[in-house]
Amino acid sequence: MSNPTEEQMELDQQVKRASGKRTRRSFLAAALAATGGYELYRWIDQSNGDQRIPKPLRKAINFDTDVAKAVFDDRGLSPTYPRSQAIPLRTNGDFGLKTLIEPENYRLQVAGVANPKKYAQYMNDVTAWDYKFAEPKPGGPGVGASNKEAPKAPMPKAFEDALAAMKKAQGGKRPRGQEESGESDTGLDPGTPGLLLTMDDVLKLPRHELITEFKCIEGWSQITQWAGLRLKDFIEAYPPERNEKGELPKYVYMETPDGDYYCGFDLRVCQHPQSLLATEMMGQPLSHYQGAPLRLHMPIKYGYKQIKRIGLIAYTDDKPDDYWTKLGYDWYAGL
């Protein structure tokens, strides 16, 4: 591992100071929670088996989110743990993982980068990359998905019909957004220029390890050891383009290569020192269902934001779509 730069050390110091503040503020949060918001949240969380949140309640959640955001500030550090407490994370959720991609056909699309043409990996249309999606083979990965715990709902007939029509219209090309939430509203338009990075490119960035707790909104959590690279370092290596006013884009958007799962984040959350583009778990390369070759681990957010098998990282000023937000979950999902 390379030595941290001075800038990185200063950032870490800042985060540590902010964490102290956060702990003190947590008492305030507890007090607020005691007034009822937390009870309501637990009730919503536990009441409906299929995890759908009725619309009127989403309003209440959004209110709680504002409170949480004001109180918990994104800059706090999640606690870290000794290796002896870490266990392999169970796999949960296989959206965007139902096809296979040979390692040599994998690329990371990057859009919204400043001066993209200066990079050797520049492409005038990153969406044209052909991942050569393969159907899973019997007995191999992609069969018998281990997503027993994942929230799911039966696919409505109308959705199945629409999917069939879409497949036909696209003349054989795999349609994007084949799960219940459908296609993202903020995916790239065909013809979007950017970079197509290989895993070799990605792995040139400094290796970083993290032993942190992973929390799923369904009520389980696990301490796991991760390794990969800081998303912050990635953003520094491939910085976003600024607007005419010189401002950075507000958001980062990520998708699986098939567009079936997608997540959006505030840019500053991606610059958090514990936001990790993970390539390994518990000292092993990620398996298919763990999100190989590249997934997100973001201990300051719930599990559903921690997208597995990232195919696109895009900087944008449009608030990005999010798979579970479409089904009623909170976009912010902060812890």
Ligand SMILES: Nc1nc2c(c(=O)[nH]1)N[C@H]1C(S)=C(S)[C@@H](COP(=O)(O)O)O[C@H]1N2
């Ligand atoms: N591509 C993809 N990423 C995903 C999901 C998914 O279904 N597909 N599920 C999310 C949810 S809800 C959780 S809790 C975590 C689970 O990560 P794990 O399978 O490594 O436990 O992945 C998140 N990232």
Ligand SMILES: [Mo]
């Ligand atoms: Mo989850």
